[in-house]
Amino acid sequence: MKQIYRNVKKCRICSAKNMVKYLDLGKMPLTNLLVEPKNKNKPELKFPLDILYCKNCSLSQLSIVVNPEILFSKYVYRSSIPKTFQDHCAQIADKASEIVNPGRNKLVIDIASNDGCLLYQFKNKGFEVIGVEPAENIAKIANANGLKTICSFWDIETSNKILQRYGKARIITATNVLAHVDDLNTFLKAVGILLDEDGIFIVEVPYLYDILSKSEFDTVYHEHLSYFLVSPLKKLYDNNKLKIFRIEKYPIHGGSIRIYSSKKFFEEDDSVKEFLKFELDKKLYEIKTYKSFEIKVKKVKNELIKLLIELKRKNKKIAAYGASAKGNTLLNYCCIDSKLVDFIADDTPEKQGKLAPGSKIRIVDSSYLNKEKPDYILLLAWNFSEEIMRKTNDIYRRKVKYIIPIPSVKIVQI
Numbered sequence: 572m573k574q575i576y577r578n579v580k581k582c583r584i585c586s587a588k589n590m591v592k593y594l595d596l597g598k599m600p601l602t603n604l605l606v607e608p609k610n611k612n613k614p615e616l617k618f619p620l621d622i623l624y625c626k627n628c629s630l631s632q633l634s635i636v637v638n639p640e641i642l643f644s645k646y647v648y649r650s651s652i653p654k655t656f657q658d659h660c661a662q663i664a665d666k667a668s669e670i671v672n673p674g675r676n677k678l679v680i681d682i683a684s685n686d687g688c689l690l691y692q693f694k695n696k697g698f699e700v701i702g703v704e705p706a707e708n709i710a711k712i713a714n715a716n717g718l719k720t721i722c723s724f725w726d727i728e729t730s731n732k733i734l735q736r737y738g739k740a741r742i743i744t745a746t747n748v749l750a751h752v753d754d755l756n757t758f759l760k761a762v763g764i765l766l767d768e769d770g771i772f773i774v775e776v777p778y779l780y781d782i783l784s785k786s787e788f789d790t791v792y793h794e795h796l797s798y799f800l801v802s803p804l805k806k807l808y809d810n811n812k813l814k815i816f817r818i819e820k821y822p823i824h825g826g827s828i829r830i831y832s833s834k835k836f837f838e839e840d841d842s843v844k845e846f847l848k849f850e851l852d853k854k855l856y857e858i859k860t861y862k863s864f865e866i867k868v869k870k871v872k873n874e875l876i877k878l879l880i881e882l883k884r885k886n887k888k889i890a891a892y893g894a895s896a897k898g899n900t901l902l903n904y905c906c907i908d909s910k911l912v913d914f915i916a917d918d919t920p921e922k923q924g925k926l927a928p929g930s931k932i933r934i935v936d937s938s939y940l941n942k943e944k945p946d947y948i949l950l951l952a953w954n955f956s957e958e959i960m961r962k963t964n965d966i967y968r969r970k971v972k973y974i975i976p977i978p979s980v981k982i983v984q985i
């Protein structure tokens with residue numbers, strides 16, 4: 572892809588052209604393209620951010636695809652920062668090794684392995700691990716930590732290269748990456764090349780039902796091209812000769828599904844049919860279900876702005892925690908800038924010292940909480956609320972109140 576972005580004209584799973592827009596968040600900057608302070612006054616590139624629903628297969632998808640080279644070649648996201656996610660990865664490794672009962676073949680491939688958070692857990696269990704990660708700066712960190720990582724996007728060529736050098740993989744994992752992929756069929760074909768006949772392919776994605784029912788509109792950003800239900804996923808897997816045999820639900824990232832598949836080796840359990848029935852019962856295959864989403868999203872926006880303005884009027888100091896991708900969608904959609912929020916604390920070294928895109932709020936390390944003593948902390952990474960509240964409560968010895976924006980704006984104190 573040479574151009575900066577392209578418009579989506581047909582569904583990425585079923586190729587149908589009858590797609591309907593149901594959420595329009597306006598034009599937004601790219602959420603992980605943080606701004607250097609010296610460029611504060613330079614205009615940023617902004618792109619439309621809205622979701623289309625495919626009337627044929629029910630896949631929700633962005634109306635544009637931004638060139639992945641721009642989005643992912645240098646990256647600021649580190650998956651191992653939240654302890655909650657580390658624990659979640661340990662659970663993935665436990666479950667996976669229960670299912671495959673590792674004997675002879677112990678090769679695990681993690682696609683979009685980031686800094687090796689999941690690879691680390693598999694390695695601890697005695698597996699041989701290889702990661703594939705396109706961001707050069709992040710792949711370097713994993714390699715420096717002894718977690719072998721190939722710096723590349725996941726494609727047929729990379730899959731073949733691994734196959735020739737290391738043989739077939741017993742477990743292939745892809746957590747929080749399928750939503751980022753434009754050509755899903757090639758992605759799965761590349762998995763098929765490398766997966767052993769008795770191997771498993773594990774995918775985790777945010778579940779669209781949770782996004783809709785809990786007003787998690789901030790999960791929408793240019794990196795997330797698709798918003799998944801089980802039904803379109805099943806179609807995609809069937810087309811690529813992978814059989815989904817189990818689906819589980821987890822609270823991570825606001826509600827995610829974990830999809831286990833194989834090359835016909837494992838028997839399908841009841842969970843697959845149960846999910847399909849659930850989606851049918853919840854009317855997720857009908858466009859009218861989606862129409863109310865934007866109304867709920869606007870309500871969050873109005874309540875949050877009203878609260879922040881009211882607090883400012885009372886001379887309260889407000890900071891935020893977690894310069895997450897979703898946080899930037901939320902700030903920009905709600906028109907929140909440094910007049911309302913003084914700074915964003917984040918433990919990711921790659922983010923500190925930069926400005927959040929659009930809002931231009933400065934990102935700092937968490938010691939600023941003690942230095943600047945805010946009265947309120949807006950939890951932008953609300954998906955890790957418990958962990959952040961525990962952590963900040965320990966380091967910050969003032970009575971602070973937390974604002975949790977999603978699913979609806981509330982103030983909590985611990």
Ligand code: TMP
Nearest residue numbers: 652653893894895917918919952955958
């Ligand atoms: P995510 O929701 O996309 O995973 O992003 C979470 C963000 O919050 C990420 O920028 C890291 C940050 N974070 C911290 O800085 N400290 C923490 O303790 C946690 C849980 C998250």
Ligand code: ZN
Nearest residue numbers: 582585625628
């Ligand atoms: Zn479709």
